[in-house]
Amino acid sequence: MTPSLFQPAPPSAPRANNRGVLSAAANGLDTFITHHGGDLDRVFGHAGIDPEQLRHPTLSLGLPNYCQVLEEAARQTGCDNFGLRYGEQFQPQALGLLGYVGLCSGTLEEALINFSEAFPFHQHSTLIQLVDQGECYRFDYQVRHGAILERRQDAELTMGMAMNLVRHVLGPKWAPREVLFEHSRPQDWQEHRAVFDAPVRFDQACNSLLIPKRELTGKTMPGHDPVLLMLVKDAIRQLGEADTGPDLLECTRQLIRTLLHHGEPVLEQIAEGLNLTDSALQRKLRDFGLSFSQVVDQVRQDLALQYLRQQTMSISQLAPLLGYSETSAFSRAFKRWFGVSPRQWRQTPIN
Structure with a gap:
């Protein structure tokens, strides 16, 4: 854990109040866009995001703006699978509070449960659930915001984030049983199979990751810290309390x-x-x-x-x-x- 995670924000920092998605979700996005040849000013300007916001991981970005910046980055870099590639390298600790609520959990199964329960504080207008399907857990994710028509890049990014939480414990070769996406099959869909190393289906009702339960049994989180977990949960709870009403x-x-x-x-x-x-x-x-x-x-x-x-x-x-x-x-x-x-x-x- 980075020492600065719970340090008080400096007086000039904006007040944390999440009504969209916490800017921690865009950690490293500017560097990733530049690496792929994108123009930061054009990408962020087109999506209406001030890059200064990305310096404060508990500051809220508008969810439509966040999804739009990912779609715009894909268009301007010419990388049609931009969200997939960004998610492939996105490690849990980069998610700030949401990442650490998983990393500090006792077991991998608890990490997935805590991650799912904390997600609504990280991002609003979103379905997020961990469904017990007997042999598997099904991790469901779907943006439910009426103004967001393009959300493919965000969906592929989020499935990558969830996969990497599991791979943090089971290693980089772990693969889900199946991956589902609500959007249509893209042209370079073979890259999705390579990234997840699993069957991938498109045009589904929801974005989902199927995780076999037997692979979670007895798997302890290497960074388990019950005291830190309590502090992280409390910080997330305070974010929820700061969100005192509709925007x-x-x-x-x-x-x-x-x-x-x-x-x-x-x-x-x-x-x-x-x-x-x-x-x-x-x-x-x-x-x-x-x-x-x-x-x-x-x-x-x-x-x-x-x-x-x-x-x-x-x-x-x-x-x-x-x-x-x-x-x-x-x-x-x-x-x-x-x-x-x-x-x-x-x-x-x-x-």
Whole structure:
């Protein structure tokens, strides 16, 4: 364990309060992107992440931004299996509190249980469970955030993280019985079989890792430390207590996303959905330095880029999903945001 894990944050450090994913999940991401030839400013800027946030492992990143930065890194580096490769080398200790709650456990079986139970404090809007299937444990993972349409890289990264927790004890040649992914089979899917050394199936209901129970029996964690485990669990609990309520800005965005396909979002309707008066919502948004129309614009921009990357959708099909009654209105707005038309943006190879 690094000595600094429980040192108090310096006065200038942001307050830990997880409403997305703890930035420990991006430990070493900047170096990994650079190693694969990516432009950090472009990758992080496109995903709306300030690299300074990565210096504070208990600071929260927006889950949509986190998933987007992985997808963007895959596109810009030309490494289609970016998440798979990043997860292959991601060791448990790099996960900060979540990693150490596993590493300090008594046995490997307890480590998997503690890891699964602590995961909701590490990342929100996510299904995470360890299911007893008799001969095997099934480790399930699935992002459940309405704004996240692209999440393949994150899923492959997370399965790699879970695998490496087991390999920390059983050695680098350990392999799960089977690996399942909810996304479709990628072009270089043979790399997945090589990384996991196991059968890999795609287009499944959930991302899962099947772990034979007999391989866990009697396996003691080499770094077992009951006192440290207690401290780590307490630190995780405090993170949960710091998360004292829903993030108003994110709730506003999610409600806008939900209602966009019905047309132009109306302040009164969004405020009512949040149990606020119109003036109260406007006042709270001003605390974030935003107006209601700016929030709507941000949501539309994010969704527009996500939809445009799905080559199966035409520009005319996309416009109504963003609340525009006419394609021309969407095209004008897009050019105002990005300086080019949606069609020109889609035709740019780097996008």
